[in-house]
């Protein structure tokens with residue numbers, strides 16, 4: 237999930253600004269987390285192919301309604317697609333075409349819902365939301381730090397790639413290119429060294445500002461009617477999908 | 487009051503590099519002092535050591551009357567605001583205002599909103615409050631990092647190469663900002679020109695102390711300048727040139743203010759000479775160019 241956030245965040249720089257300007261971005265993070273997770277859990281439990289399709293449709297509708305940039309969501313989804321396709325393909329091999337398709341639909345529904353949550357929620361809101369849902373402070377802090385370090389790694393990698401290019405390196409496309417391999421493994425080594433030095437400094441900078449272990453949200457927000465409505469709607473969808481699956485309704 | 491004092495301070499890294507040797511220095515309340523030295527002179531090491539991040543060391547360090555030790559380090563850090571050489575090390579939160587609020591919040595200080603506002607205002611970046619720190623220009627990142635420090639209201643600012651990597655315009659803006667700030671600060675830099683504008687006193691460092699005095703003392707000591715490879719400020723070079731062209735300079739100016747004062751004197755003198763020779767203006771104007 238964090239990796240997802242970092243990757244989507246890297247892909248479109250202005251994204252968090254955007255996330256905050258659409259209605260979905262303004263919802264209370266706790267409501268979003270609870271609602272989306274209820275939906276994801278329900279979707280993961282579905283087996284009836286028709287209901288799975290319904291769940292996928294719901295996820296798509298949520299994505300549309302969220303007003304998040306569709307191109308961006310599509311890009312992030314495509315990045316995840318190979319993994320989904322691989323999983324579905326193995327199901328397809330062992331259990332037949334229909335099961336394979338329904339697996340793809342199910343995982344897609346979950347991923348799309350999570351993508352909407354990840355791209356439509358400000359980074360810090362996401363973590364402080366988790367914190368306020370009583371996730372232990374040490375855990376959210378770890379998540380937050382992990383997030384920062386991942387950002388850092390990808391920034392560092394970017395810079396080194398540029399530096400390499402600037403000096404005329406263009407290999408790395410063929411696995412047989414030994415020279416390219418050497419350069420790349422050097423890069424990996426340098427990346428570790430450079431990031432560990434940097435990681436030390438970041439930690440020093442944190443200590444300089446009195447950081448010990450907990451992170452609190454700055455502005456205490458309340459769950460408003462809209463937040464509650466959004467959460468309840470998603471929970472209701474999740475519940476009815478599950479109830480339909482259990483054939484409570486004839 | 488003495489806010490910083492080191493005696494016979496020495497420090498070596500694990501790999502055996504001696505970064506500081508027998509450094510004795512002081513910093514008084516309200517003073518602005520520069521640590522001048524080339525790359526690898528130990529400037530960053532000194533600032534990080536003062537902040538309690540380089541232990542153990544030889545000699546003693548006292549900050550605001552307290553001895554720096556492992557146990558006192560956390561307390562001592564509250565009196566210090568360290569600006570890292572690379573602002574990317576320092577900026578952490580998703581937005582500028584949250585980043586500025588980070589310190590006051592973790593330290594549970596009062597009036598967080600007010601602190602953030604004052605920090606942003608005094609660095610002139612109020613309009614960037616909602617922006618992502620990592621996407622700002624280098625100069626603006628530095629300002630955001632400084633705002634984050636100011637919001638904690640430390641007794642002493644430790645600034646590591648504040649002007650490095652800035653384009654001329656943002657550099658001179660930052661110099662003006664630091665000059666106008668009424669705070670105790672220790673500035674590590676190899677930018678003699680910027681230091682000359684900001685500080686009263688400077689210490690030339692090259693692992694050990696090479697020389698201490700006003701910037702003018704240092705600039706006129708060509709042996710020291712040669713030894714540590716510092717470059718004369720452009721304005722000083724200009725006046726040296728003038729001097730050799732036959733316009734005597736009483737005291738070599740190292741900052742714009744001093745240059746203006748010196749120039750006024752030169753023009754006065756030349757004007758007087760010219761008048762006595764019956765020629766006016768043209769000669770005086772020539773001097774200016």
Ligand SMILES: Nc1ncnc2c1ncn2[C@@H]1O[C@H](COP(=O)(O)OP(=O)(O)O)[C@@H](O)[C@H]1O
Pocket residue numbers: 499500501503504505523524525526527528529530531532
């Ligand atoms: N983490 C480290 N480990 C080992 N040596 C270091 C480390 N950091 C700095 N040094 C060495 O210590 C000396 C002083 O470095 P530094 O304080 O960064 O100088 P400056 O900031 O004046 O450029 C240099 O010789 C540098 O190579």
Ligand SMILES: [Mg+2]
Pocket residue numbers: 529530531571646647
């Ligand atoms: Mg340095």
